[in-house]
Amino acid sequence: MKKRYVLLTALAILAVCGALAYGSHLIFRVTGISDSAAPPVIVFVILSVCAFGVASHFVPGSVFFRFFYYPVWEKKSKVMVIFLVALFSAATVLAVFRPSEQEMIGSASDTVREAIEADKESKSKRVITAYQSLYFVNYVSFQSTNGSFNEKYLGIAGRIIPADEGPASVAGSFVSYTYRMLGCRQSFLFGIKLTVVLTAASVSTGLILAVFLALGKISKLKILSKICSGYIFFFRGTPLLIQLFVVYLAVPNMIPGFSWRTAALALFPSVGAEAVFYGAFIAAYIAFSLNSAAYTAEIVRAAILSIDKGQHEAAKALGLTYGQTMSMIIIPQSLGRLVPPVANEFIMVLKDASLVFAISLQDITTISQTIATKEASFTVFIPALALFLIITGFFTMVFNKLEKYFSKYY
Amino acid sequence: MKKILALILAAMLMMTFVACGSASGKKDDASTGAAADSDTGAKDDAPDYGLLNDGVLSIGSEIGYPPFEQFADDGVTPIGFDVDLADAIGERLGLKINFINTKFDTISEGLGVNYDVIISGYTINEERAQQMILSDPYIDNYQAIVVKADSDLTASSLNDIDGHSLAFQKGTTTDEIVSDMVDTGTVKCTAAANEKMLTCFQQLTQGEVEMVVCDSTVANVQLAKNPDAYKIIFQDTENPEQFGIGITKGNTALADAINKVLADLKSEGFFDELNATWFD
Incomplete structure (x- = not known):
């Protein structure tokens, strides 16, 4: 099947699922089950995964759809999906009878x-x-x-x-x-939303930076190699908390007239008084990305170096340039080996995200601590741990799938 | 060559540890130094106050709240209003003083476990009175709103924080008051809660927040230090708060003794001296 049609089919499926999810949102709102955006999003995810699974039967030639081709799913995942759908449906039934x-x-x-x-x-x-x-x-x-x-x-x-x-x-x-x-009824700068958004954003930014850092470090150009090594040495060798403080407190002192709040206001003029937290979030995002890039760079470097030397030589024999060799031969092969340690890094950052307490942001850890000290009730840690396990469980599953997907061809 | 280098490095590492060891040894001396003086006056037949360590009054304090408590420039000796007060109490009761630096928002949990009393700019209120014995007050205090010197914000009551962004220290009475005002819907404001008072003022200087809400005593000292940087636009003089000493629940012997010492110190004019030292 032609690439164009694959893309069109995918877009059509997403559009239909989106419309259905929006419909469910309207129904939820009219019947008073829920006003929040979470249930329609769950409906959307479930519908689109199922739809892609079905569609993958008919477009087997596409790499994109093969990712959803359900015979390659293990039985475990199928049971899991059925369980989650059942749980969601049961909750919906209960939600109908919930007091207003x-x-x-x-x-x-x-x-x-x-x-x-x-x-x-x-x-x-x-x-x-x-x-x-x-x-x-x-x-x-x-x-x-x-x-x-x-x-x-x-x-x-x-x-x-x-x-x-x-x-x-x-x-x-x-x-x-x-x-x-x-962090219900609050912006994405509170609770679980902050933890997930900050981690996902900074690890993915870090991964992109890391590819360049790793290529730089193994480069034959001495200066470039030294600069990249120096960067990695610095950011791995200093604590994240101090890096966070430097970015949030020291940088504005060095640049007169600059504050993270005004920076946030310039980027998102509509946030108003919440700009304090947006500013802090931007600072945290920068610090976490820079830090994560250093750790991930070593992972990427190791993955690239682990590819057999013969691959380089074969590519050279075929007349490929260095850039072509890297982007078409080496990096695609290293992706499968990259996923497990990156997943590790992701989960580490997920838990390190609690360090944002130092710059007045509140993630799950900080909120649970505040509740524990204010109400002298330590049962708050049970839901806190459960939430963390749910997030890490979900991302572990996603990373397992990615690993299988990337290592299938090599 | 490499081996020699390794040896030198190992030796340096050892030296660091040794140096650290002696430094922390000094710290012990320093923190009990004040007590050493009073030791001479200590009586062997001192009454039993039910302390965690015999003859030592362990004090829980968040040392980072000038002028009440902060570390001196050497980074290990606690100094401040509360420290002087603690020294005076230790002297009168014939006890050594040992300051234990702790986080303010969990300070009440360590009482009776890690330390005997809390002397840490601790406001007397109902909630705390249920968890511990609170001594008689030793200083009056108000909630104050601090802004940058060039700010044109004004306030005639604490409600005027409405619609602004502000910073305060987590777990303090300010936290309770402002959180209650936000939770009840009295005001709508963006509140940044920090672990340390100094972070709040840093945020104010930087322009991350528009105001800092804190105790008036703290505000006055920050103003005295940086007269061109900040100004106080409001002090809630109608609702004074009082600092007291938190004592482990049930330990009435110690509470009575401390209250007696506080009364004596008041009548002797000790607090006027302290005020002159730390607030002027």
């Missing part, structure tokens, strides 16, 4: 209601109303800043249960903790 936000807030006792009424005119309000909803279960807590009341309710499957003690209290606190660590 009005019902949840309406369950407050008279004392709370009076306090909320009094708050409406007051200049300094006293009631903290936290309504937190995780797709199929929701939780509301009313807290007074002076500690005169603290009521909690858990809503699931059409019932509203007081969550002041017993299993309901534990379940309620887990809902609340997970909600906060996921």
Whole structure:
């Protein structure tokens, strides 16, 4: 099949899946199941993976579609996908019968209601109303800043249960903790979103930089080789936390009139007051990318050097230039060997992302720590660990697939 | 040649360790140095205060909160308002003083485990009173809003942080007050919570945030240090806060003794002296 048609088919599939996902979003919103973007995204991912799997039957010639050709999937993955789809469907059924936000807030006792009424005119309000909803279960807590009341309710499957003690209290606190660590109703600079976005962005940028660094280091040009070695030596030899501080605090001091906040405002003028966190994020992204590039460069170098010398000689005999040899022969072969250590690096960065606490960003680790110290409740670490395992589990699976895919031909 | 080089390197490495060893030895001397003086006055029949280590008052403190506590230029000796106060208390009670540097936002958890008391610019409030015994207050304090000297922001109440970006230290009373204001919907602001006070002021200098909210005592000292850089636009004098000493729950003997010492020091004018030293 011609490349053009492959591309068109892929685009058509994505468009249809996108439309269906958007439709599901509308249905979710009208029926009041969920307002957030997460369920439609899950629908979109499931639909498009399935559609590509089916399509791969009909376009077997394409490398792109072969990635989704399901006979090459192990049985384990199939079971996994079925399990996830079943879980999602069950959650959706529960979500239909979930009490609404009005019902949840309406369950407050008279004392709370009076306090909320009094708050409406007051200049300094006293009631903290936290309504937190995780797709199929929701939780509301009313807290007074002076500690005169603290009521909690858990809503699931059409019932509203007081969550002041017993299993309901534990379940309620887990809902609340997970909600906060996921950074729901907040921008991507909080919680799990920050962790994943920062890691994915900086590792992929780092990987691109690393290819050049590695090629530079093994280059025959002495100066280039020394510069690249020096870069790697510096960034591997100093702690990431200090690099982060240097980028965030020292760089603006060296350039008069520059601050990360104004830089963020220049790039994204619409962020307004959140520019503080955008600025910090940009600084973190730069520091993490530079650091990750140094580690990944050594991985790339090792992968390139591991390719048999005969390949170079054969390419030379065929009259290929150095650039052609590298881009067409050596690097494609090294990709399969590259994936496992890069996956390792990815997971390391994922956990190192908690270092952003130093520049006032809040990732999962920081949020769980804040909750643990503020509420003196150490059960918060259970959902925190579970979230980390889910993320690493997902990415481990993706990297396993990538490894199989890249090492199939060689 | 290589072997000789390796030997020299190994020797240098050893030297480093030895040097470190002696430095940390010195540190011990320094941190107990103040106590050594008071040691002469220590009585053998000192009452039992139920301390973690006999004869030593271990103090939990986040040493990085000038003027209350910070490290001197040598990087190991704690100095500051609270340190002088602790020395005075140690002297009166006949105890050695040992400062234990700890993170402020987890400071209450280490009480009774790692140290006997908290002297760390610790504000007295209801929540904390439930977790520990709090001594009588020894200094008054207000929430203050600090901005850059060339800023044209003004404020007539703490609510005027509405709509601005600000920084404060994590786990402090400022954190509690501002978080409550945000959570209740009283104000909408972008709040950067940091581990260290100094990071907050660095962010202000750099222009990452528009204001810093902190204790007035801290703000005054920052202003005294950098008179051209910052200005205070508001002090919440209507809601004063008071610093006290946190004491392990149940240890009333120590609490009574400390309260008595504080009362004595107050009547002797000790705090006027301290104020003059650290705030002027």
